Amino acid sequence: MNTILYIIQKEFRQIFRNKGMLPIIFILPLLQLLILSNAATFEIKNIKFSYIDNDKTSLSRVLIEKFDASTYFHVMTDFPSIKAANVAMSKGEVDVILEIPRNFERDLSNQKDTDLSITINAIDGAAAGVQSVYINQIVQSFNKKVKVSLLPPSDAINIPKDIVTIPSFWYNNTLNYKTFMVPGILVLLVTMITLFLSGMNIVREKEIGTLEQMNVTPIKKYQFIIGKLFPFWIIGFVLLTIGLIIAKVVFNTPMIGSLGLIYFYTAIYLLVILGMGLFISNFTDTQQQAMFIAWFFIVIFILMSGLFTPIESMPYWAQILTEFNPIKYFVEIMRMVMLKGSSFIDILPLLIKTIIYAVIMNGLAVWSYKKTN
Amino acid sequence: MSISVKNISKSFKTVNAVKDVSFEVKEGELFGLIGPDGAGKTTIFRILTTLLFADKGTATVAGFDVIEDYKEIRNNVGYMPGRFSLYQDLTVEENLTFFATIFGTTIEENYDLIKDIYVQIEPFKKRRAGQLSGGMKQKLALSCALIHKPKVLFLDEPTTGVDPVSRKEFWEMLKRLQQKGITILVSTPYMDEAALCDRIALIQDGKILQIDDPQEIVKHFPTTIYDIKADNIYKLLLALKEYKHSYSVYPFGEFVHYTDKRDAIDTKELTLFLKDKGLNNIIIQPTETTIEDTFMELAK
Numbered sequence: 001m002n003t004i005l006y007i008i009q010k011e012f013r014q015i016f017r018n019k020g021m022l023p024i025i026f027i028l029p030l031l032q033l034l035i036l037s038n039a040a041t042f043e044i045k046n047i048k049f050s051y052i053d054n055d056k057t058s059l060s061r062v063l064i065e066k067f068d069a070s071t072y073f074h075v076m077t078d079f080p081s082i083k084a085a086n087v088a089m090s091k092g093e094v095d096v097i098l099e100i101p102r103n104f105e106r107d108l109s110n111q112k113d114t115d116l117s118i119t120i121n122a123i124d125g126a127a128a129g130v131q132s133v134y135i136n137q138i139v140q141s142f143n144k145k146v147k148v149s150l151l152p153p154s155d156a157i158n159i160p161k162d163i164v165t166i167p168s169f170w171y172n173n174t175l176n177y178k179t180f181m182v183p184g185i186l187v188l189l190v191t192m193i194t195l196f197l198s199g200m201n202i203v204r205e206k207e208i209g210t211l212e213q214m215n216v217t218p219i220k221k222y223q224f225i226i227g228k229l230f231p232f233w234i235i236g237f238v239l240l241t242i243g244l245i246i247a248k249v250v251f252n253t254p255m256i257g258s259l260g261l262i263y264f265y266t267a268i269y270l271l272v273i274l275g276m277g278l279f280i281s282n283f284t285d286t287q288q289q290a291m292f293i294a295w296f297f298i299v300i301f302i303l304m305s306g307l308f309t310p311i312e313s314m315p316y317w318a319q320i321l322t323e324f325n326p327i328k329y330f331v332e333i334m335r336m337v338m339l340k341g342s343s344f345i346d347i348l349p350l351l352i353k354t355i356i357y358a359v360i361m362n363g364l365a366v367w368s369y370k371k372t373n
Numbered sequence: 374m375s376i377s378v379k380n381i382s383k384s385f386k387t388v389n390a391v392k393d394v395s396f397e398v399k400e401g402e403l404f405g406l407i408g409p410d411g412a413g414k415t416t417i418f419r420i421l422t423t424l425l426f427a428d429k430g431t432a433t434v435a436g437f438d439v440i441e442d443y444k445e446i447r448n449n450v451g452y453m454p455g456r457f458s459l460y461q462d463l464t465v466e467e468n469l470t471f472f473a474t475i476f477g478t479t480i481e482e483n484y485d486l487i488k489d490i491y492v493q494i495e496p497f498k499k500r501r502a503g504q505l506s507g508g509m510k511q512k513l514a515l516s517c518a519l520i521h522k523p524k525v526l527f528l529d530e531p532t533t534g535v536d537p538v539s540r541k542e543f544w545e546m547l548k549r550l551q552q553k554g555i556t557i558l559v560s561t562p563y564m565d566e567a568a569l570c571d572r573i574a575l576i577q578d579g580k581i582l583q584i585d586d587p588q589e590i591v592k593h594f595p596t597t598i599y600d601i602k603a604d605n606i607y608k609l610l611l612a613l614k615e616y617k618h619s620y621s622v623y624p625f626g627e628f629v630h631y632t633d634k635r636d637a638i639d640t641k642e643l644t645l646f647l648k649d650k651g652l653n654n655i656i657i658q659p660t661e662t663t664i665e666d667t668f669m670e671l672a673k
Contacts, residue, residue, distance in 0.1 A: 006474040010463065017462045209458030213517075216422045216452045217475045218444065 003219060007227025011201075015231060025197065025235060026242070029189040033243055037182045037251060044130045050077040050094040052085055055104035063100065063142050072134050085119075095121045096131060108146055182253045183334035184307040186243040190266070191273055191327055192298055194236040198229055198277025199294040200287045207286055225366060229274045236270040237263070256341030265333050265347065268354050272326045275361035282368045301327040329354050374433070375400045375525055375556035376421065381430035383416055390416040392579040393430070398558055398572075403551045405570035406560040407664065413579035414560040415455060418529045421558070422452045435524045435556075448476070451518035455530040457510050461503030465494055465513055468502050469520060476521035486553065487516045490546055508539030515546065519555075526550065528559040532566065544569050564665035575668050582671040587664055594662040594670060596620070599638065600628035603652040612650040616643065623669055630666060 015021065049067055053060050068075040077094065079085040085097045099117040101107075107114040118135055122128035205211040214224065240263070247253040277294070284290040303309070304318065305327040311319055322328050329350050336342035344351075376398035383391040391413040398404040406414045419425040421434055423443040431438065437445040459468045469491075473480050484491075494512050497505065502513060511531060518526060528547075532540040544566065551557055559570070567573045568587045575582040575590070583590060603609040609629055613622040620632045640657050647655050 003475060003477070006471065010460070010467070010471055013467070014460065014462050208461065209454060209456045210460055212424060212454055213452070213458045214475075215424055216447055216450065217472070218447045218477075219475050 003223050004227045004230075007224065008230050011228060011231040015235075025193060026239070029193055029239060030242060030246060033182070033185055033189055033246055034250065036185050037178055044127050044134075045072055046074045047072055047131055047134070048093065048095045049073040049075045049098070050079055050085055050088065050096065051075070051098040051100065052079050052082055053100050054102045055100050057105035059105040059108065059146070060100045062145075063139075064098075066138050066142050067098070070134070070138060072131075089119065089121055092121075096135065098135075178251050179253055179339065180335070181307075182247045182251045183338050184305070184331045186240070186247060187327060187330045187334055188302055188305075188307070189243065190236055190239050190270075191301070191330065193239055194232050194270060194273045195277050195280075195294050195298060196291065197235065198232045198274045199280040199284075199290045201232070202228055202278060202281040203284050203287050203290045206281075221366065221369060225278065225369065229278060232274055232277070233267075233270050236273070237266065240266055253338065255338050257337035257343070261344060261347070262334065262337050265330070265337075265351060265354070268351070268358055269326065269330050271358040272354060272361050275358060275365045276326075278365035279361065279368060282365065282370075301325050304328065305331050307331055323353075326354070326357060329357075374398065375402065376404075376432075376434050376558060378417070378421070378432045379430055381417070381420060381427045381432055383413075383420060383425065383427050383429075390579050391420075391427075394576075394579070394581055395430075396574050396581060396584055398556060400556055401551060401554050403547060403557045403559065403569075403571045405567050405573040406558065406576055407562075407564065407567045407573050407668065408560075408576035409562055411578075412576045414576060415529055416579075418452070418454075418527050418558075418560065422450060422527055423447060448521070449523055450525045450527060451521070451523035452527045453514050453518045453529065453531055455533060457514060459502050459510075459514055459517060462501060464499050464501050465505070466498040468513060469516055472517040473520045478521050480520065483520055483522045486522055486550075487519050489549060490519075491516050507535050508542070511535055511539065511543060512546075515543075519550070523555065525556045525558065528557065530560055530562065532561060532563065540566070564663065564668060567664040573664070575664075575671055577668075577672050582668070590664060590667050591662045594667050596632050596636065597659050598662055598666055599631045599633075600625075600656070600658050600660040601631050601647075602628050602654070602656040603647060604654045605652060608650065609647065609652055612647055612652060615650075616646060621670065621673070625665070628660075630660070630669075 015025070051064055051067075053064065064075065067073045073096075077085075077088065079088065079097075082097070082099055085094065085099075088094045089097060097117075097119040099119075101114060101116070104114055116139065118132075120128045120131050120135075202211070205214065244255070244259070244262075248255060276297070280290050280293050280297075284293060304311075304314070304322050304325050306322070307327075311322050311328065314322070333342075333347050333350055336347060340346075374397050376396075378397070379395050381391055381394045382389070394413070394417060396404075406417065408414055416425065420427045421432060421439060423439055423446050426440065433439065434446050435449045437443075437449070439446060460471070463471065469480055473483075480487075490512050494505070494509050494516070497509065502510065505513060515528075515531070518528075532543055535543065540563075547557055547559065548569075561567070570587060572584065572586045573590065574584040583593070585593070601609065601613065606624065606629065610622060610624065613619055613629060613631055618634045618638070620634045622629060622631050624630075638657075643657060644655050
């Protein structure tokens with residue numbers, strides 16, 4: 001016990017003496033949290049909108065004004081012809097072209113169908129999808145208005161009532177992306193820092209030769225491993241705490257569930273990550289190698305965590321792969337507990353999976369750590 | 374026997390690092406493994422300190438088998454690897470305390486053993502190990518290797534890269550440790566240090582060439598060695614190699630060491646031969662055989 005405590009003390013000393021690492025451990029992740037949470041939003045604003053009004057009537061102007069009034073669209077140009085508009089699109093000057101046909105007002109007044117032509121720059125497919133939804137919403141609301149104003153009053157009684165859907169967004173009713181992103185990004189940062197640090201730590205002893213010196217001492221495998229990894233377990237908690245404070249103070253993220261539950265889950269989750277770090281360091285000889293391997297896994301974990309793309313939309317095999325992604329579990333738990341207020345029973349299935357993961361990962365890591373070759 | 378090595382072999386992928394090596398070290402002996410870089414010295418050390426398994430053969434250290442009783446060995450030996458391998462970002466005192474704690478002891482408990490060495494670095498005990506000079510690092514590493522009062526001390530090239538004064542001091546320290554009953558196995562590429570050991574094993578390419586005490590090894594040398602000097606050492610080397618009676622020629626400090634195929638050389642004839650080759654200020658004198666000469670002869 002004494003030995004473990006002394007190793008832990010030694011590790012902390014070394015961490016706090018490393019003037020280069022300290023800011024990397026504590027300041028950079030929090031800067032990332034602040035920057036990423038503000039930047040990583042799926043809302044699309046300031047869409048560069050242009051139109052060709054072939055009709056030039058009061059009705060066509062109403063439609064354009066509707067776009068202008070929307071905060072999503074930045075109405076800029078009115079092109080004389082579709083050709084000119086296409087040139088502007090190819091230069092990247094506009095994102096959306098709306099073409100209003102000739103006789104737009106007349107056809108609508110005469111109860112005839114009329115078509116609007118919309119061209120969207122779809123280089124960024126996801127953004128184009130969102131833009132298309134926005135445009136449809138505007139056109140639909142315009143449609144309703146037109147029906148009411150253009151139909152003669154006698155007919156107005158007979159028009160069938162439209163079915164209107166009013167979505168109610170639970171757990172994040174203002175659809176605030178920050179609410180959604182902050183817990184997820186916090187998870188990424190905690191995972192990244194603890195994995196990188198623990199992965200590099202034992203390799204560092206290999207690199208500077210102290211591991212060999214340690215290996216000829218009677219120190220037990222478990223004492224050494226616990227002593228080496230415990231400080232990073234603590235650092236994980238410190239990062240989580242600072243991150244949660246920022247989430248509350250800066251982003252005002254709701255924290256409905258119990259913080260104790262989050263900490264309890266983190267305690268187990270960090271074991272998975274530390275085991276992974278140890279495992280990586282057992283199979284590498286330099287910090288550089290360890291860093292590259294850790295980075296490789298982190299990138300996969302992040303992209304397949306459901307944070308940036310929903311897991312439900314991944315192909316089936318990829319969905320199975322995400323079962324091995326610890327970040328996925330943590331992101332889910334954080335959102336469940338913080339935004340939904342889930343209880344211990346709700347997270348139990350994920351918790352059990354995490355525990356199994358931790359046992360397997362650490363088992364592998366300890367098994368592959370050898371004092372002798 | 375404090376260390377006993379029987380028919381140890383070890384190879385790495387394509388290299389046979391150690392080939393059928395056997396030797397024994399008595400209790401309280403200062404035993405030297407002498408050989409050039411790549412001779413297999415470090416591999417033998419790593420096998421004896423339980424860091425590496427031998428492919429073949431058996432070895433015991435302080436009466437414990439290196440494979441079965443490796444735990445006991447780790448409690449009873451001190452190892453100082455060739456490369457400085459203490460924590461550079463911890464201070465002198467922290468390093469020493471750390472290793473004392475790992476071995477379940479304290480600095481105070483074994484202070485008398487390290488006192489001689491530690492007093493020299495004690496003024497710098499608050500300094501980080503990374504900022505020490507080469508000689509002081511060596512002393513700190515030795516202190517750390519001794520802190521648990523080991524029965525056997527393994528020193529892998531302890532004086533490589535250390536200045537001559539510190540080297541001399543270091544060997545004096547080893548002599549004093551030996552008097553305290555610690556068996557010491559030391560390796561070095563410096564032949565002049567070999568004379569300071571009780572017994573030495575000359576090793577090259579993973580094979581032991583000879584084991585004996587330094588005086589005996591020198592005595593075995595078959596013939597007389599001559600120091601030869603002239604105004605141009607390089608020309609001298611070439612000329613001597615051409616000389617028909619020449620047996621071996623190699624540079625040795627400011628002289629060239631020369632041995633002849635005959636029992637005695639004809640100084641006059643050789644001088645004339647060298648003058649013929651355009652060399653001046655020729656000095657030819659018999660000299661005492663050193664371990665290096667023996668090594669060069671054996672390694673031939």
